[in-house]
Amino acid sequence: MFKKEKQIKRVVIKIGSSSLTSMHGEISRRKLENLAEQIVALKDAGYETAVVSSGAVAAGYRKLGCIDRPSSLPEKQAAASIGQGLLMESYSELFLSHGYVASQILITRSDFSDEVRYGNMHNTMNVLLERGIIPxxxxxxxxxxxxxxxxxxxxxxxxxxxxxxxxxxxxxxxxDGLYDSNPNDNPNAKLLENVHSITPEIEAAAGGSGSAVGTGGMKSKIQAVKIAMAAGIDSFLGKAGTENILMEAVEGAAKGTYFEQEPDAFNLDNQKQWIAFHSGPEGKVTISSNAKTAIIDKNENLYRSDIQDVTGRFKDGAVVRILDEEGKEIGLGRINFSNEQLNEVSAEDENELEPAIAQETFVCSRDFKLPALV
Known part of the structure; x- marks a missing residue:
């Protein structure tokens, strides 16, 4: 438990398949109603709420004619195509009964990697939330x-x-949260109520346990928390079946694990989040040791004369990996020149006055362990 210093207005709730399904693997109407009522309580209290919901395959596989949850990709996708509509119909019905409208947003990873679509998603979701819709x-x-x-x-x-x-x-x-060891194996495992940084010890404590109907275990949840913390967003991990879990979570009083950064922690703005977590780097540049010091420790820009080697083909505006002289990745950045332009450096070129990578578009691997997240 912890005391929030900043006001919470906008909340994202992730609901796993196990939180929605019965012991037989189908969607549990009782569980769905309970969670919907809690989300409605948040809306009534003035919170803007978005829901990331699993459960499409679980909702659809029986209608597909499968006795057990499918294992092949075509059957899973077919079940999802049936179940997504059924799941959305249930959410819409439940929220409408309380006076709220739900909207459906289906996303692929490529929607995040394309900067235009990323911006469109950002704008669309903001409109929905600001007008009281539940995505x-x-x-x-x-x-x-x-x-x-x-x-x-x-x-x-x-x-x-x-x-x-x-x-x-x-x-x-x-x-009901992150433990210092697997509670299924160790009856004396201790619940970690507050975590301020994701250390190697924290990652080691995150076992691979997950339910039979879900795709993510504790490791995936810790990876998700790392992404959220890099963006300056606090997180909470708790058990779905706990009474009034959502309201207590936003009030800082729920049983579970709170992941809260220290007040002076550095966070990525929206542009750097896209570069760090979504962009899909298209090439590599190797820089000098002096340039490494300048861009990391002195917060200076990177210029074309600082670049010693270029790998790959890319256009100006692409995101590239930045390597030091030993080949170690030190960060990502948006390059202002194509690979061909970088290979044609002239001492008299007036374009040398323009940064190859501006500090505003540089994200340091040292701070956010980018290779594990991109």
Whole structure:
């Protein structure tokens, strides 16, 4: 439990499959109604609320004629195409009964990697939230292939939270928080109520446990929290079946784990979030040791004369990986020249006065461990 110093207005709630399904793997109407009523209570209290909801496959596989939850990709996608409509119909019905309108947003990873679509999503969701609509968000499982998947809705929820500048990310699951060891194996495992940074010890404590109907375990939740914390967003992890869990979570009084950064922690703005977590770097540039010091420690710009080597083909405006002389990645940045222009450096070129990478578009790997997140 913790005391919030900043006012919470905008909340993203991630609801896992296990939080919506019965013991038989189908959508539980009772669970869905309970969560919808809690979301309505948040709306009535003035919170802007977006929901990232799993459960499409669980809602649709019986209607597809499958006895058990499908394992093949075509059957999962077919079940999702049926279940997404059924799930959305249920959400809409429940929220409308309380006077609120729900909207559906289906997203693929490529929607985040394309900067124009990223901006469109940002604008659309802001309009919906500001007008009191409840966006129901899910990955577009029907068309997404493995190499373009988020991997789980924990990651999707964290990226949505950053996209809309949320104040709090709530991850609901079948477990009531992060423990210092696996509680299934160790009856003396201790619940970690407050976490201020994701240390190697915290990551080690995140086992791979997850329910049979979900795609994400504790490791995916910690990865999601890392993304949210980099964007300056606090997170909460708790058990979906706990009474009044959502309202208590925003009030800082719920049982679970709160992930809250220190007040002076540095956070990424929306542009740097896109560069760090969504862009998909298109090439690499190797810079001198002096330039490394200037861009990391002195917050200076990077110029073409600082670049020693260029790898890959890219246009001006692309995001590239920045390497030091030893080949170690030190960050990502938006390059202002194409690879061809960088290879044609002239000492008398007046374009040398323009930064190759401005400090405003540089994100340091040292601070946010980018290789593990991009």
């Amino acid at each position: 129901i968000i899910n990955e577009n499982d029907t068309v997404t292939v493995d190499r373009l998947r988020f991997g789980d809705n924990d990651t999707l929820a964290a990226k949505v939270a950053g996209l809309i500048d949320a104040d709090l990310l709530i991850i609901l699951s079948d477990i």
